[in-house]
Amino acid sequence: MNRKIGVYICHCGGNISDYVDVEKVKQAVVNDDGVFLAKTTMFACGDANQKEMVEDIRNNGLDGVIVASCSPKLHLLTFRAVSERAGLNKYNYVHANIREQVSWAHSDNKAGATDKAIQIVKSAIAKVRLAEPLMPFRFPAVKAVAIAGGGISGMRAALGLSDMGCPVYLIEKSPFFGGRTSQWDVLYTSGQTGGQMVSELYGELLKRENVKLLTGAEIISGSGNIGDFKLKVRVTPRYVPENCNGDKLNESIAACPVELPDEFNFNLTKRKAIYRNHPGQFPQTAVIDMTSCTRCGECEKICPEIDLSQEEEIIDINAGSVLVATGFDPYTPADGEFGYGLSDRVITLPEFKRLIELNDSGLVHKGRRVRKIAYIYCVGSRQPEGDNKYCSRYCCTSVIHSAIQAKKKFGDITGYHFTRGIRTYGKQELLYAESLKGGEIYLQSYEDDPPVVEVNENSLKVRINDILTGIREVSVEPDLVVLVTGMVPRADNSVGALFKLPKGRDSFFNEIHMKLRPVETVIDGIIICGACQGPKNITESVNSALSAAVKSFSLVNRGELEMEPIVATIDEETCEWCGACYEACPFDAIRKTVKGTREIAEINNSVCKGCGICLPVCPVDAIELTAYSNREIESMIDALAGSYPIMTTK
Amino acid sequence: MSDEIRAASYDALVIGGGIAGGEAALDLANNGYKVLLVEKDLSIGGKMILLSKVFPTLDCAACITTPKVSEISRHPGITVFTGAEVTSIEKKGEREFETAVTKRPRYVVEEDCTACQLCEEVCPVVVHDEYQYRLVGRKAAFIPFSIASPRVAAIDIENCTLCGACEKACPPKCIDFTQETEKYIIKTGTVIVATGFKLFDPLKIPRYGYGVYKNVLTSMEMERQLAPTRPFNTILRPGDGKMPDRIAYVLCTGSRDDTIGNPVCSQICCMYSLKQAQLLMGALPMADVTIYYINIRSFGKGFEEFYEQAKGMGISFVKGKVGKITETETGNLILRYEDINENRVMEEEHDMVVLAVGVLPNTDPLSFFRNGELKADQFSFVDQAEVLSSPARTSVKGVFVAGTASGPMDIPDSILSAGAASSEAISYLKQ
Structure with missing residues (x-):
């Protein structure tokens, strides 16, 4: 077949041409069979060259185009689009990678690099000679999005999608919405409590007709693909209807004989088998935890509406895109890590936050008044060994804010902060300044010399070799040690496993591109947001949630999708x-x-x-x-090997 | 100036064509909305397109920005005005904004210019090239930079002598000195403010000697030296063209510093300094690089690992704020600093110093509304009215903020905030 092929060889501003003689590459291919024109260009991806390519294709009726430049991961789509704009079927474009595979890999051997670039371009020419025009597949996209996780990210994404006019299923595994945020007391910087923030969002979601809220709901299977995901969701019943409320509900709860540690308060308190997390929780109905309920019937006697015979339901959901917002787990320190588990007076930051909220007049922990607190930073973060090498980003600001709150609420508290360098980035720096002015004491350990917590029978002691006071050993005998624990990926990876979502080195879900595509994943149609992608504070989670919402929306909005x-x-x-x-x-x-x-x-x-x-x-x-038939691949291999003496001397 | 005022209407106006504004415009246009993107500069791409590589992936910034920029400029739903400024915005009602936009003449017919650069060759005027952060010169007839979008020449009329050489040299005859400022009234349903940030001006800290000692650079000047479109094709100290081998970074220049009126942490300087230091180790394998810091804040995804990588490469870290810089006869620089880890005041000689300058607000948007309806926070960034639950909302309903207009942030956070702004803008348009 007579082809009219255009070849463009990119300098990449020196990234390629510093090591590959691009003029020589051009000369080596310009007379090849089917090649109509060959050019070099400073930046093939630049606007001016794109324009020139469009004109070349149109004016000369090119029927095959090659750009020899960077990895196709970066610019395959760019140049396919150029071909399309010029009226050439985009599958008649072939990309040759002479940067990642040549100039960067062989910067020590310019002659060899140039030879290799020539072979790669020749094999691309061989491929484009056999290229056929192809049409993309088109298929319908269901205009609905399923969101896995009803924490702050999932709730805000649901609201965003709903307001853009997209039906949403918000699927929460636990019996209540609000996730971790509902456990936090006063929030920095709004001054609202976490509960208030969740309650406002929940109130808004209830007003939206196109939002279906599901609690106690677990995605048990997922199939299908972008535009048409099919989920099966198992919904556990609450057993307690809405009209069982007020005093009657309180009496039923009091009557329940089963007591177990309350995970909402990090086991600082106990709850019953029939329970609610706090009065303002969502939904505002209680739930019976059937794994611990003895079916004694005491609650039913008071509240006859309670229906222990309710059965779980399996719901089928069909959605064009799935948004994963499954959040994080707080790091649980190992036994003995900074005294954790050795003394009940060594607690974690989330526990401390609940403790502040649960106390009113003075800060009391396990029956003892707390006045002196040692905060130990970076527990479970920035670890030299193990999985948690990363910084959890939210904890510095979070603990400083909690320390200020505790001081405001209880007055007579002094905090000693055992840090590894404070990271109150951005405007959060002002909170750190406020804390310093308020008399909190900051110490900093050497990177290889962390503070030591001594647990004695009746006392605690924290020792540090402090950088900030001139390398002195400083020790404090606190009433309470708060381990500033970071965020770790959820131990429950059921949603990630269903969709085979890839994870990064830090075991959080991985985005396509860390800089420019932070919410999309390699699985088409599956979008991630919030702390399941990496540690984030509330503002950052909400930004990523809305960003995810608009990305999901643009997939399903038109009701039709195009596929390769x-x-x-x-x-x-x-x-x-x-x-x-x-x-x-x-x-x-x-x-x-x-x-x-x-x-x-x-x-x-x-x-x-x-x-x-x-x-x-x-x-x-x-x-x-x-587009990769045996004939095409074999012709590419022949072209790659073609000019080597061993092949030509037969 | 012509008195004619042109009228146009779009669904959304995006002010600022950096990475945040560009992303917001794409999100809107990909959902079927017509967008006008107004950029003050001669090219879109903002500061990102001028960077060397990005942390912590070490992707070439130009290589990942150009496809975005190209997508923006060719998107059928996006109209781009470069060299254009918003002078005022009036809210007439919900989903009714009227914005006055002034487009400066380029003195080149954009559609006809082929970027052949012959005008550049013949122009006799040489001035500092602001896109290369004044490291080299450019002509008065010039293409802003090689990957500019649009890649079209412009005449710098301030410095032009009107000699006419470029007019004669231009093959398509597209140079037109009769062009005038164009005024527009733009009607849109919503506005996204993505006006970015300003860099701290180190002249405000005279004890660091910037502007006096030639081998004291800003980090943006170093970005240009490290970029693929770099002016020298290697690293040179500006004083005498020597390749440096003892380079110092002074972190928190103009950040976390009440004495110059900016107590805020700029959030990006630690990371871009770690990045530049690593690139320098690659470009100048024999060089020593020392980073003087208060705290290293490598807090984002993959950042702490990047910090560890920098330490592993042999970059030195000194905990301490630099008090003063003095110059020696050879153009070397002596840094006086407190080494906090060692608890003593020290001096050290380097042959090149990079000031890691911080992020300051761009206060332009604060004057868009005549009565100050668009409120600022205490640092003069655009105020986020509901910073936790709706970070893109401002004090004006229907006006949303994206990227560093609301405070320091890195590229991924800017992209996320742009997504939030476009999501809210679509919701607002649909109300």
């Missing part, structure tokens, strides 16, 4: 259904089907990513990949 036509195809005549491809597929895109009397494999085009992993496992060679 690069998928595996099955040769129905050759396939003998052995199941090898089915076993190999990481995306569950292959199923067995019957054609006439024969069992063969079938590809689900909207799930297939075109990864090609099924091709080599097929024993009868019945699978081809669109």
Whole structure:
């Protein structure tokens, strides 16, 4: 076939041309079969060059285009779009990577790098000679979004989507909305309590007709793909109806004989099997915890509306996109870590926050009045060994704020802060200044010499070699030690596992691109936000929640989606259904089907990513990949190897 | 100036074409809204497009910004005005904003310019290149920088001598000295303020000698030296062109400092300094790099690991604030500082000093509304009326803030805040 191919070789402002002689690359390919023009350019991705490419394609009727530049991860889509704007089918564009694969990899060998760049461009030319125009698949997208997690991020994303006109399912596993925020007392900087903030959001959500709120709801299976996710949700009943409230409810709770530690208060208090977290919680009805209920019937005697015969329900949800907002767990210190577990007077920051809220006149812990507090920073964060190498970002500001709150509420409290360098970034710096002025004492340890907590029979002692007072050993005998614990990924990874969401080095969910695409994931249609992606404070969580909302919205808004036509195809005549491809597929895109009397494999085009992993496992060679056919790949290999002496001297 | 006032209407006005404004404009346009993006500068891309690499991924900033910028400039739903400024905004009612926009003449017909640079070649006037942070010169007829969008020449009329050489040299004859300032009244349903930040001016701290000692640079000047479109193609100290081998970073220059009126932590300087230090170790393998700091604040995703990586590469860290810098006869610099870890006052000689300058508010948006309806916070950033539950909302309903206009933040946080602003803007338009 006579092709008219245009080749553009990018300097990348020196990133490539410092090591690859781009002029020589051009000269080496300009006379190749089918090549109509070859040019070099300072920045192929720049506007001016894009314009020039469009004109070249239009004016010369080019039917194949190659840009030799950076990784296709960066600019494949850019140049496909250029082809499209010029009226050329975008699959007649082929990308050659001569930066990551050549100039950066071989900066020590310029001649060799130039040779390798020539081979790579030649193989791209071989591929584009065989390229066929392709049309993207189009399929409908369900205009609804399912949100996993009803904490502050999930609630705010639900509200955002609802206000943009998108139906939402807000799915919360626990019996109550509000997540961690509902456990916090006064918030920095609004001065509201966490409960108030949650209650306002909940009130707004109740007004929205296009929001379906589900509590006690667990996603038990997820299938489908972008535009058409199918979720099965198991909803545990509350057993307590709304009309069981007020005094009657309080009496029922009092009558319950079962007592267990209250996890909402980090086990500082006890709750019954029939319970609510706090009077302003959401929904405002109580719930019976059937794992501990003895079905004694005492509560039913007082509140006959209580219905222990309620049964769990399985609900089917169909959504075009799934937004994951499953949040974090507070770090639990190991036994003996800074005295944790050795003394009941060593507690964590979340426990301390509940303690402030639960006390009124004076700060009392385990029957003892607390006046001197030692705060030990970076517990479970910035660890030299283990998984938690990262900084949890929220804790410095959070503990300083709590220390100020405790002082305001109880008056006679002095805090000793054992830090590793304060990180009150941005305007939060002012809170640190306020705390210093208020008389809080800040100490800082050397990186390799953390403070030591001594647990004695009747006392606690914290020792530090302090940088800030001139390398003196300072010790304090506090009434309470607060371990400033950070955020860790949720131990419960059920949602992540359902959708095979990738995790980063820190085990939080990973975004596509840390800088520019922080809420999208490699699984099309699955969006992440809030602290499940990494530690965040409330403002940052809400920003990411709304950002996620607008991204999900733009996927489902039009009711139709376009997908890459690069998928595996099955040769129905050759396939003998052995199941090898089915076993190999990481995306569950292959199923067995019957054609006439024969069992063969079938590809689900909207799930297939075109990864090609099924091709080599097929024993009868019945699978081809669109745009990467055996013929194309072999021609590329021939071109790559073609000019090597060993191949040409036969 | 022509008296004609042109009228136009769009669904949304986005003020500022940096990474936050650009992202917000794309979010809106991708959902079918018509957007006008007004940029004061001659190119969109903001400060990000001028950076070297980004932390902690060490992606080339130009390489990840250009596709965004290109997507913005070719999006059918987005109209871009460069060299244009908002002079006033009036809220006539809900979803009725009227904005006066002034577009300065470029003296070049944008559609016809091919960026051939012949005008640049023949122009006899040389002035400091502000896009290279004054490290090198440019002509009065010039293309702002190689990856500018639009990549179109402009005439710097302040410095132009009207010699006419460029007019004669221009092949498509697109230079037009008769162009005048254009005035517009833009009607939109919502406004997003993404006006970015200003860098601290180190002349305000005379004891660091910036502007007097030639080898004291700002971090943005170092960004340009490290960028792929760098002026020298290597690292040189400006005083004598020597390749430096003992480089110091002075953190918190103009941040966390009540004495110059900015108690706020700028949030990005620790990280960009760690990044630059690592790039310097790559560019100048024999050089020593020392970072003088109060606290290293590597708080974001992957940041602490990046800090550890910097330590592993052999970058030195000294906990202590630099009090004073003096120059030696050779152009080297002596830093006097308190080494807090060692508890003593020390002096150390370096041959190049980089001042890690902080983030200050851009106060332009505060004068957009005649009666000060758009409120500022105590530091003159745009106030976030509901900072926890709706961080993009401002004191004016229907006006939203994105990126560093509301306070210091890094690129991912700017992107997230832009997403929040566009989400709220769509909700507001649909009310």
